[in-house]
Amino acid sequence: MNLEELLAFAGRHPLLSLALAGLTAAILFTEIARLFRGFxxxxxxxxxxxxxxxxxxxxxxxxxxxxxxxxxxxxxxxxxxxxxxxxxxxxxxxxxxxxxxxxxxxxxxxxxxxxxxxxxxxxxxxxxxxxxxxxxxxxxxxxxxx
The missing domain is CATH 3.40.250.10 (Rhodanese-like domain)
Known part of the structure; x- marks a missing residue:
C-alpha cells in the first residue's frame, strides 16, 4: 500500500480514519503520561x-x-x-x-x-x-x- 492508496481510503472512509487518528492520539497520550507519572x-x-x-x-x-x-x-x-x-x-x-x-x-x-x-x-x-x-x-x- 502506498500513500496515494492510503489517502484514497481515508477519503472514502472519513469516520474510520477519524477513529484511527483518535485511537492513535489516545495511545500516544497514555504512553507519554506513563513516562512522567513518577512510579x-x-x-x-x-x-x-x-x-x-x-x-x-x-x-x-x-x-x-x-x-x-x-x-x-x-x-x-x-x-x-x-x-x-x-x-x-x-x-x-x-x-x-x-x-x-x-x-x-x-x-x-x-x-x-x-x-x-x-x-x-x-x-x-x-x-x-x-x-x-x-x-x-x-x-x-x-x-x-x-
Missing part, C-alpha cells in the same frame, strides 16, 4: 524479585473481605479510605521500595502518585493487580495476614 509498573515476577532482593513493602489496597479471601504472601492490607502516605506505618518505609496492589492495577496508580508526592523514592504498582498475580499462577495467602 513504575511491575510484573508479578519482578515483584517477587523485589521483595526477595530489597525487602519491598507490599501494600494491598483492596477491601478487607477481598484481602482475606486471598492476598500476596507478606502483604499488608491498608483500606484505600485510610491510605495516608504520612502515617507512621508507611513513613517508616520511605527507604524501602513500596509496591501497591489493588484488584486490577488502576486504583493503585492514584495511591502511588500520592506516595511520590509525599517523598517516597521507590514506588511501584503491580501491573494487572491481584488478577495479574493470579494469572501468573503465583500463590495467595488467606486470612488477615500480618
Amino acid at each position: 513504575k509498573g511491575l510484573r508479578p515476577a519482578e515483584l517477587t524479585a523485589l521483595v526477595n532482593r530489597d525487602n519491598a513493602l507490599v501494600v494491598d489496597l483492596r477491601p478487607m473481605a477481598d484481602f482475606e479471601k486471598g492476598h500476596i504472601p507478606g502483604s499488608k492490607n491498608v483500606q484505600l479510605s485510610q491510605f495516608d502516605p504520612e502515617s507512621k506505618q508507611l513513613a517508616a518505609a520511605k527507604a524501602l521500595p513500596v509496591v501497591l496492589v489493588c484488584k486490577t492495577g488502576q486504583t493503585a496508580s492514584g495511591a502511588a502518585a500520592r506516595l511520590k508526592k509525599a517523598g517516597f523514592e521507590r514506588v511501584f504498582v503491580l501491573d494487572g493487580g491481584i488478577y495479574g498475580w493470579q494469572q501468573a499462577d503465583l500463590p495467595l495467602s488467606r486470612g488477615r495476614g500480618r
Whole structure:
C-alpha cells in the first residue's frame, strides 16, 4: 500500500480514519503520561524479585473481605479510605521500595502518585493487580495476614 492508496481510503472512509487518528492520539497520550507519572509498573515476577532482593513493602489496597479471601504472601492490607502516605506505618518505609496492589492495577496508580508526592523514592504498582498475580499462577495467602 502506498500513500496515494492510503489517502484514497481515508477519503472514502472519513469516520474510520477519524477513529484511527483518535485511537492513535489516545495511545500516544497514555504512553507519554506513563513516562512522567513518577512510579513504575511491575510484573508479578519482578515483584517477587523485589521483595526477595530489597525487602519491598507490599501494600494491598483492596477491601478487607477481598484481602482475606486471598492476598500476596507478606502483604499488608491498608483500606484505600485510610491510605495516608504520612502515617507512621508507611513513613517508616520511605527507604524501602513500596509496591501497591489493588484488584486490577488502576486504583493503585492514584495511591502511588500520592506516595511520590509525599517523598517516597521507590514506588511501584503491580501491573494487572491481584488478577495479574493470579494469572501468573503465583500463590495467595488467606486470612488477615500480618
